[in-house]
Amino acid sequence: MMKWMPAGLSALSMAIMIMIAGVGDIVQAQRYGGSSSHDRGRPDQGNKPGQFDYYTLVLSWSPTHCASQPTTKARNDPQCSPKPGGRPYAFVLHGLWPQHMKGFPERCWTDFKPYVPKPVINGMLDIMPSTGLIIHQYKKHGTCSGLKPEEYFGLSSRIFHRIKVPQRYVLPSKPQMVAPDTLIDEFIAANPVLGLGHDMIAVSCGGAGNRLREVRICVNKDGDPRSCGRNEDQRRLCNANRMFVPPVRLPASP
Numbered sequence: 001m002m003k004w005m006p007a008g009l010s011a012l013s014m015a016i017m018i019m020i021a022g023v024g025d026i027v028q029a030q031r032y033g034g035s036s037s038h039d040r041g042r043p044d045q046g047n048k049p050g051q052f053d054y055y056t057l058v059l060s061w062s063p064t065h066c067a068s069q070p071t072t073k074a075r076n077d078p079q080c081s082p083k084p085g086g087r088p089y090a091f092v093l094h095g096l097w098p099q100h101m102k103g104f105p106e107r108c109w110t111d112f113k114p115y116v117p118k119p120v121i122n123g124m125l126d127i128m129p130s131t132g133l134i135i136h137q138y139k140k141h142g143t144c145s146g147l148k149p150e151e152y153f154g155l156s157s158r159i160f161h162r163i164k165v166p167q168r169y170v171l172p173s174k175p176q177m178v179a180p181d182t183l184i185d186e187f188i189a190a191n192p193v194l195g196l197g198h199d200m201i202a203v204s205c206g207g208a209g210n211r212l213r214e215v216r217i218c219v220n221k222d223g224d225p226r227s228c229g230r231n232e233d234q235r236r237l238c239n240a241n242r243m244f245v246p247p248v249r250l251p252a253s254p
Contacts, residue, residue, distance in 0.1 A: 050146025052098035062089035202232035209244035
């Protein structure tokens with residue numbers, strides 16, 4: 001119960017004043033950062049650029065992504081409906097995510113505008129086939145890396161190209177069923193030089209038939225594989241015995 005209230009001021013009037021004050025705080029936050037501190041992750045919330053424990057390189061299974069899109073959107077997306085002469089997509093780079101051993105930072109406050117130059121975007125489209133995805137990943141995750149866009153995406157590309165995808169997932173034309181542990185074993189076997197271990201990889205699945213969604217590989221700040229934290233709990237990401245791996249979407253016939 002409110003113990004004090006200015007004379008003549010009703011509870012309804014007080015509530016309205018509080019709401020107006022709250023809107024004013026939001027407007028001020030937008031004026032100085034483009035959004036509220038909650039959305040951007042100010043340093044006082046523990047989201048400080050460069051202060052994290054490791055990265056997770058996230059490889060997205062493109063056919064599952066496309067199956068989750070509305071039909072009209074997928075039909076107009078070159079990634080999901082490649083035109084004649086276009087390329088099909090299997091694993092693509094979803095992002096490179098700074099992680100704490102428990103939890104993760106995101107949308108870190110920077111002293112520069114998180115703008116991704118067009119040449120940087122063009123240089124990533126072969127492995128991240130969406131301009132919107134590239135921009136979103138830098139604003140949400142790249143700002144917490146402590147790296148400028150050129151450095152962040154340069155590191156992302158180098159790590160991605162170091163990972164060899166097992167042959168059966170390169171351009172499969174038929175659906176497959178696979179156990180999460182089997183897929184992890186296959187990535188380990190395909191990359192003997194990297195020294196991958198089961199504690200460095202996690203697999204995400206979900207949706208109809210427990211579809212393969214992602215493969216997550218944990219690396220240190222230099223891009224070398226290392227053990228994962230709690231964010232890559234395999235039981236939470238995919239506790240299915242087997243996953244459905246939909247085939248790639250081939251280019252339309254001329």
